[in-house]
Amino acid sequence: MRGVLVVAEKEIWQLLRSKNVLVSAVLFIVIFGGMTGPAMLAGSDADPVQVMDQLLFYLVLVLGVFSAYLFTGQVFLREKQEGVVETLLCTPLSLREIWLGKVVGIVVPATVLSYLASVIIVLVGSAVLGTTVWPSPPVILHILVVVPAFIGAGAGLIGFAQLLLGMRENQVLNFAIIFGLIFLISFTQAILGPSFSVTWGVVAAVLALAAVIIMGTAWLTRVLSRERIVTTLPD
Numbered sequence: 745m746r747g748v749l750v751v752a753e754k755e756i757w758q759l760l761r762s763k764n765v766l767v768s769a770v771l772f773i774v775i776f777g778g779m780t781g782p783a784m785l786a787g788s789d790a791d792p793v794q795v796m797d798q799l800l801f802y803l804v805l806v807l808g809v810f811s812a813y814l815f816t817g818q819v820f821l822r823e824k825q826e827g828v829v830e831t832l833l834c835t836p837l838s839l840r841e842i843w844l845g846k847v848v849g850i851v852v853p854a855t856v857l858s859y860l861a862s863v864i865i866v867l868v869g870s871a872v873l874g875t876t877v878w879p880s881p882p883v884i885l886h887i888l889v890v891v892p893a894f895i896g897a898g899a900g901l902i903g904f905a906q907l908l909l910g911m912r913e914n915q916v917l918n919f920a921i922i923f924g925l926i927f928l929i930s931f932t933q934a935i936l937g938p939s940f941s942v943t944w945g946v947v948a949a950v951l952a953l954a955a956v957i958i959m960g961t962a963w964l965t966r967v968l969s970r971e972r973i974v975t976t977l978p979d
Contacts (some may be wrong), residue, residue: 748844777868808858809854812851820907839969855892885947897955
């Protein structure tokens, strides 16, 4: 476990020093979160609390996962491009420990950004409505617990694929993820509808899905090998 924490700390500091990636993530969170929420609240005739719950339920989740996607490119793919990952492969840590440490290093800053997005949506949305609108208890639990879990699930799955695949396959994967996130935003917004309510059962189901993805990806790390990772590095 100590080795995992050492890798996680290394990745967190590396991300904090990667100002371009960090600024891009913050700007995306601030602009997208600050514009989408008020637009939906102002244009809806439904109960403001219910609309706010829906926004915080899916939008914060999508923004958090997108931040994790940006960070995985720096933590996993960039290190393969620059050959830095070879240094970690020479340590006594197992590949699963290296993978987990990198995932934890992504979850921490991405979770902070998702919390920032939540605050922005609540503050700006309340300003648009002229009254403070607080999320319901299930949504608060969703933001505090489920969103970080799903960020870990997304970062773990993407990071695993980036370790496993070659550079050309990773380029295809990146395009698929970008378009998938755009589709997810539109599709989720369309299927929720004004009558959707975020309940304890819904929050538990999403948390269970995140747990399944994390455990499944952790199990899949057994197919990784140092030799395979080295052979997928650019010449």
